[in-house]
Amino acid sequence: MTEPHLEHSIFGGHQDEPVDGVHGAAQTRAQARGGRTAAPRRRRGRGRRRGILVVALAIVAVAGFAAYTVLRPVVDGFLESNDYPGPGSGSVQVVVNDGDSGRAIGATLQKAGVVKSAKAFLDAASGDSRAAAIQPGTYTLKKQMSAKGALATLVDPANRSVPRVTIREGLWKNEVFAALSKSTGVPLAQYVAAAKDPGSLGLPAAAKGNLEGYLFPSTYEFPAKATAGEQLRTMVAKTVSELDAAGVPAADRERTLTVASIVEGEVSGDADRGKVARVIENRLKTSGPPTNGYLQMDSTVHYAVQKRGRAGTSDADRRSTSPYNTYKHPGLPPGPINSPGEASIKAAAAPTPGGWFFFVTVDPDTGETKFATTAAEHARNVQEFQAWCRGHADRC
Template sequence: MSHEHLETTLFGEPEHHEPRRRRRPRQKRSKGRSVLVLIVALVLVGAATATAFTLLRPVVASILGDGDSGAEDFPGPGDEEVTVTVKQGDTGESIATALKSAGVVKTRTAYLDASAADPQGSAQIQPGTYTLKKGMKAIDAFTALVDPANRSVARQTIPEGLWVSEIIQRLSKATGVPVADYQAALKDPAALGLPAEAGGRPSSYEFDKNTPAAAQLKQMVALTLSELKKAGVQPKDYTRILTVASIIEGEVNGDADRAKVARVIENRLADPNGPTVGLLQMDSTVHYIEQKRGRAGTSDAARASNSPYNTYRVKGLPPGPINNPGAASIEAAAKPADGPWFFFVAVNPDTGETKFAATQAEHDRNVQEFNAWCSQNKDKC
């Protein structure tokens, strides 16, 4: 076949081979025939693809380790209870594999078909542990996973204000992960998602149980960064705000006083010649040095410590946060109340009643109330 004949067969006859008087009608027929050839070709390709998929599907399934041959399914409803865990980031393929391995569904294909029929429901499946049955119909297993009522997530609460040493001890006890794992993870703050501006100390409240140490701490860091952003804190101020917030957390019981304590801190820092000559004089930082809780006030010996966290001897803020502050303390540190106060004291540590003062004389009177409380609660002072 000549080159010209090949062109004619595929695309219609070339324009330069047509007699002039027949050019226009022949051109119309060649365009129509070209479109027809294209449509037929697409149909043939589509049919070939569908046939190939039908023939090769069992082969592909076996390569994937499925062993499915078609969408074989259990009749249901199932019998023996079994738990299946959906992990963060699991795909439909991963879930299908887990269900088949647990004996919940007969084939991965059956589950994937049920999932594909409801894309919106598939997107709603959350990480967690689900109690299902062996021998379920795939659609029933899928429906059970979509329903949040069937989801069980074990969680451990971490209260605000704990020191890092207390946090990792509590996490270790709850999960069985060795304390050493947390200590190792803390040595690489950047790997936990903590910017250098945040001071290298994670802070949070809850985490999924049985998660590796680094992943737990990473979740905590993410929550802290989220709270900082909500409070409108700029990255360059992360360390400062977290440090102030941690002192507030260690000093205050009630939310109403947090912004006022923040103002006391800022007033002392802003006036190196003021009543406290730039010293914060916060008991919470001394308690952090001693790693002791349970008593109000501090001893003369503790206040004599050479630690950079001793705000009775070292002016300005300590090197970093002393605990994990909560959202309310972060908000207060970012937005202190307006006021002239330089002093505050919890006159009744049991109830958290706190009094603020602008002058030393006023503060001395408030301290007398605290001393009176201590004389009646000697085991707490």
């Protein structure tokens, strides 16, 4: 049997062998050099792409971790509530000052640890019309309250505490300073110093720098941090306002206030104020008998010698050379002798019609006062007062 004949291709290989011309040539050259056959280029490209992909994934992973680390607080901030659930615990005092905005109040609450954020308080306030009525003052709240809970506390007047100062009628300015200092805690020396700068207190020029009479008696709610000057300025403004309300022209303020202060110092009941004011005016308009233009008011002598607590005056007191001694000097004193209230200002602005020249309080305990048009009638009334004094020697 004849053996089959194997035909060779033009590349020298057998027909039944898969031959890549380029690869075969490269293999032949490699074998000729005694080296290893080179790997196909297709396989080398796949390995390089895999390496690049691994590096890229590693970079993405690192970048993602870094972004998560940086952005996590921001994301948590969006997810976490900016408000406490409440109701809170403990207690803390918070001061709301005059003129504080909602934002300012929120910041104060946040700083004190009452609310978690000022924004939470603003959000609660914006949805509640009562927020506009929050008054200056000191409030006691809890730590870590909900914003709505804090707002509810602030809008309730029962929770508001303010330093109240009541200045009664008829006090001298040094007595007013002492009362203010005791109630507010501001040192007395600061009121004395503030009084030396009357221009900053709004004092009318006619007062000639003297605060006496211009510290209106009333109950005041001063802001917690109000200075002595701010307090006095408020009181002066109140006095001017009361004079305007009584219809007193600016040019007559000083005179009216001086008459009103004498009225305040002489009577204790509202019923007699207009009549006392009329006695003063009648005496001022008469240069001859029965009074020769002298007011002869004990209250002005008390001011001159700075003595309190006596129903009358002594001979020594009436000999004082002070221009405020109306027994010695005719006409009105140089200025007010105390702080008159609303009733006395109105009486001085519109005295009760009448012809009286005299009056005397015959019973200082009850305030009973008798008026007279003649000296003889007045003398009889004075005897009643002297009888009272005999029974109250320690007060006359």
